Amino acid sequence: MDFKDDAKIDSDAIDSSAGGPGRGGGGKIALGGGAGIVVLILALLFGINPGDILGTDDGSQAAPTSTSSSTCRTGADADRDPNCRWAAYATSINQYWGEQLSGYTKARTKPFSNSISTACGSATAEGGPFYCSGDKLVYLDTSFLSQLLNQLGTETSTAAEAYVIAHEYGHHAQDLLGTMAKAHAAGNQTGPHSPSVRLELQADCYAGAYLKWAADNPDDLIENVTSADITKIVNAAKAVGDDHIQKQSSGQVNQDAWTHGSSKMRVYWTQKGFNAASLKSCDTFATNNLGD
Known part of the structure; x- marks a missing residue:
């Protein structure tokens, strides 16, 4: 993937402002494709909602980041400076959703280091990339994402990163459509067919649909999405399955504790999105076939 x-890269795609005091309670954090293994192990072992872990407010501040949107103007800059790829992903994904949703308002990406305070409360790098509905930002510790993917047993690549970020922007689309609010209204239910899992699988499907669009669109910033890239994307989806993470953490699988879906389910919906004729195919709330 190139x-x-x-x-052109959108100069407003990255939020480079300093992190401010937490405003806990402004919205729930929607954990996504790169949900941190440390947080998930705690959640799976002790039945804790990962969003509640990330939503606590301890007043931590964002550390400075090395990403500057002012130096990221074109795709050539993303090839020259790896930090620019985050703005490139955001630009491309916002363009996609701008074509899919009438009245779409873009989300921005906010890189941080170690910890940060958000409208959803405070979070740390170990939580992995996440979307906060309270401030419409996708947060990620850029250095930890690579570590996370490796820790989960898949290789780091632009394709895998694009899948993870596209998943988070899928949560933004769910937020705008009201899907997220409906799922959260059901409470902290878990299990393979729970609203939480359906929300995550739909975001996977949205990520797959975006990646297909990027592969086919001659006017998009991203090009040359190859079969090897698709394999890397599928491997990333497998790595963040609840069953895979449970096996790594405890050696056992407990379906009742699932919050994101199994590896098989996540691959199924990512591929379904990639092959979908329209986003209607991504309605995980209207089917009992979740690919399990």
Whole structure:
């Protein structure tokens, strides 16, 4: 997967402002494709909602980041400076959703280091990338994401990163559509067919649909999405399955504790999105076939 040299990167795609005091309670954090293994192990072993872990407010502040949107103007900059790829992903994904949803308002990506205070409360790098509905930002510790993917047993690549970030922007779309609020209204239910799992699988499907669009769209910033890239994306989806993470943490699988879906389910919905004719195929709330 490459970036077109002359394609423009949105200078407003990255939020480079300093992190402020937590405003806990402003919204729930929707854990996504890169949910941190440390947080998930705690959740799976003790029945804790990962969103509640990330939503606590201890007043921590964002550490400075090395990403500057002012130096990321084109795809050539993303090839030259790896930090620019985050703005490139955000630009491309916002373009996709701008074509899919009438009245779409873009989300921005906010890189941070170690810990940060958000409108959803305080979070640390170990929580992995996440979307906060309270401030419409996708948060990620850029260095920890690579570590996380490796820790979960898949290789780091632009394709895997794009899948993870697209999943988080899928949560933003769910937020705008009201799907997230409906799922959260059901409470902290867990299990393979719970609203939480359906929400995550739909975000996987949205990520797959975006990646197909990026592969086919000659005007997009991203190009040359190859079969090898698809394999890396599928491997990333497998790595973040609840059953895979449970096996790594305890050696056992407990379906009743699932919050994101099994590896098989996540691969199924990512591929379903990639092959979908429309986003209607991503309605995980209207089917009992979740690919399990």
